[in-house]
Amino acid sequence: MSAETFVDTSFLLRLYDVYQPAKRQAASERWRKEAGDGLPTLSPAILGELYAGLMRPIPRGAERLPPLMPTHAEAARAVEEAARLRVVAVRRETVLEALRLRERHRLGWWDAVHLATACAAGCRRILTEDMPSAPVLEGVTYENPFARA
């Protein structure tokens, strides 16, 4: 079920990544697989990261290339569509659990928050390009659709 898929920002950004066509293609194909079987899960924190990532200039060495979205309106539209997926709350208990997961698995803070959110939402996999040291944490499998892209 798609609801069991937690979507990370690193995956969502690739849907719009004109600078990496192979990854954009891989992201689109994986995204289509999620359609038709409920809606994938994400959190308000992911929505915030998505907007930031869409509007941030792209680094190429010392250069800064145009962001993935040409305007605020386009970025807002993408976030509004993403907000129609299964958005689950980051609750107080989720943050407290993230504190524990951060220590147990040596995760960055936001990685721990997203894992705790995925666990609380009953997700079994995380679609991401940022793989942790182990492919399965707390029973949640990290899947990188770009491993061969």
Next chain:
Amino acid sequence: MKNKTFRLRSELLRRAERRAAAEDRSLNELVESLLESYVSAPARDPIEAMLAQAERLAGERGPVEPFEWTFTRDELHER
């Protein structure tokens, strides 16, 4: 049939009444017709909508020299 109370902007209501009258329709008929269209239309799938927007933007941007890049999680949270 059921009765329902709505709050609408006065100006919008005045324009809708004027147009409905010009078309010889009641405001009730107009609202019923709009609601019928709304519930009959297939719900937009956000996944397809995101893909369509991405496709459109890639087309509008035109050819871009490919290269690898990434953001760290911390960069996404920078102020």
